[in-house]
Amino acid sequence: MGEKINVKDIVKRKKEDLKKKVEFLKEKNIIPKLAVILASEDEASKIYVGKKRKMCEELGILQQEYILDQSVTTEKIVNIINKLNNDSSVHGILVQLPLFRHLDMDKILDSISDKKDVDGFHPLTLGKLFIGEQETFVPCTPKGIMTILDDIGTEYEGKHAVIVGRSRIVGKPISQILLKRGATVTICHSKTNDISNFTKQADILVVAVGKPHIVTKDMVKKGAIVVDVGINRVNGKVIGDVDTENVLDVCSKITPVPGGVGLTTVLSLLENVVQAASEQNNIIKP
Ligand code: NAP
Numbered sequence: 001m002g003e004k005i006n007v008k009d010i011v012k013r014k015k016e017d018l019k020k021k022v023e024f025l026k027e028k029n030i031i032p033k034l035a036v037i038l039a040s041e042d043e044a045s046k047i048y049v050g051k052k053r054k055m056c057e058e059l060g061i062l063q064q065e066y067i068l069d070q071s072v073t074t075e076k077i078v079n080i081i082n083k084l085n086n087d088s089s090v091h092g093i094l095v096q097l098p099l100f101r102h103l104d105m106d107k108i109l110d111s112i113s114d115k116k117d118v119d120g121f122h123p124l125t126l127g128k129l130f131i132g133e134q135e136t137f138v139p140c141t142p143k144g145i146m147t148i149l150d151d152i153g154t155e156y157e158g159k160h161a162v163i164v165g166r167s168r169i170v171g172k173p174i175s176q177i178l179l180k181r182g183a184t185v186t187i188c189h190s191k192t193n194d195i196s197n198f199t200k201q202a203d204i205l206v207v208a209v210g211k212p213h214i215v216t217k218d219m220v221k222k223g224a225i226v227v228d229v230g231i232n233r234v235n236g237k238v239i240g241d242v243d244t245e246n247v248l249d250v251c252s253k254i255t256p257v258p259g260g261v262g263l264t265t266v267l268s269l270l271e272n273v274v275q276a277a278s279e280q281n282n283i284i285k286p
Pocket residue numbers: 141164165166167168169170171188189190191192195208209210211214229230231232260261262263265
């Protein structure tokens with residue numbers, strides 16, 4: 001019988017570490033600051049922005065929000081970002097996705113300075129990650145997944161990691177990180193024939209699809225570590241991509257939903273803000 005990973009506890013400990021880093025920077029008169037741009041009516045996005053605001057307050061990180069209405073243009077947002085790029089009191093810039101449909105997402109994301117790209121979506125940031133450069137921002141969800149896997153003492157070398165999903169924000173970057181750590185990586189997606197052929201071989205299984213319970217007990221190898229990234233609302237309840245209660249019979253460990261990867265994703269963002277504030281002030285290790 002496997003166990004659910006206590007992600008809340010991991011986040012609690014990591015928050016204490018981060019608080020100390022923020023205090024260290026404050027002693028040097030540096031107050032980490034995140035600028036958040038919200039240009040959508042998406043309810044989930046508003047909730048995420050609220051969660052980020054709350055954790056910023058807890059940690060003593062400043063947050064400046066730009067809540068924009070439907071009349072906003074791509075040019076206006078790019079102008080705001082250019083100003084923020086040149087404002088030395090702002091260390092990180094986050095554009096909450098999705099954006100209003102009329103906006104040019106690529107143009108907006110590309111205008112963020114790679115030095116302030118705390119979400120890690122800029123092509124330059126992702127390029128650095130893919131060539132294995134250390135000094136880059138790791139996108140928040142993959143970074144949060146690694147926080148969990150590292151904390152539970154996961155071994156990567158010689159292990160088979162199977163990722164289901166190949167998105168720019170989760171599947172692709174986590175595959176590269178696990179590859180760099182020494183795992184043998186397989187990526188499955190919507191065009192893969194019979195994903196269970198692959199999931200059954202996984203020592204580490206990461207599922208980021210957005211389909212409730214797409215991974216069931218018969219698709220999981222005995223003793224596997226399972227990371228469930230999915231967030232699905234079904235009959236008013238939030239559930240993951242993995243049928244957790246039954247998969248627990250075969251896996252060794254699994255992240256719960258809710259209370260799993262979502263928690264470390266927000267933490268990772270603020271870790272990136274602190275990293276940005278440190279690097280922009282030439283402080284290598286706060
Ligand atoms: P996405 O951009 O929609 O990508 C989904 C991926 O799943 C795609 O690569 C797609 O393949 C693949 N897929 C779709 N149907 C499939 C199937 N039947 N079999 C195998 N693969 C299939 O989604 P995302 O942004 O990566 O997010 C995935 C899930 O994670 C969502 O539920 C999202 O809400 C959640 N999420 C959670 C967090 C968190 O902090 N916990 C953060 C980000 C996302 P194709 O590429 O072929 O279309």
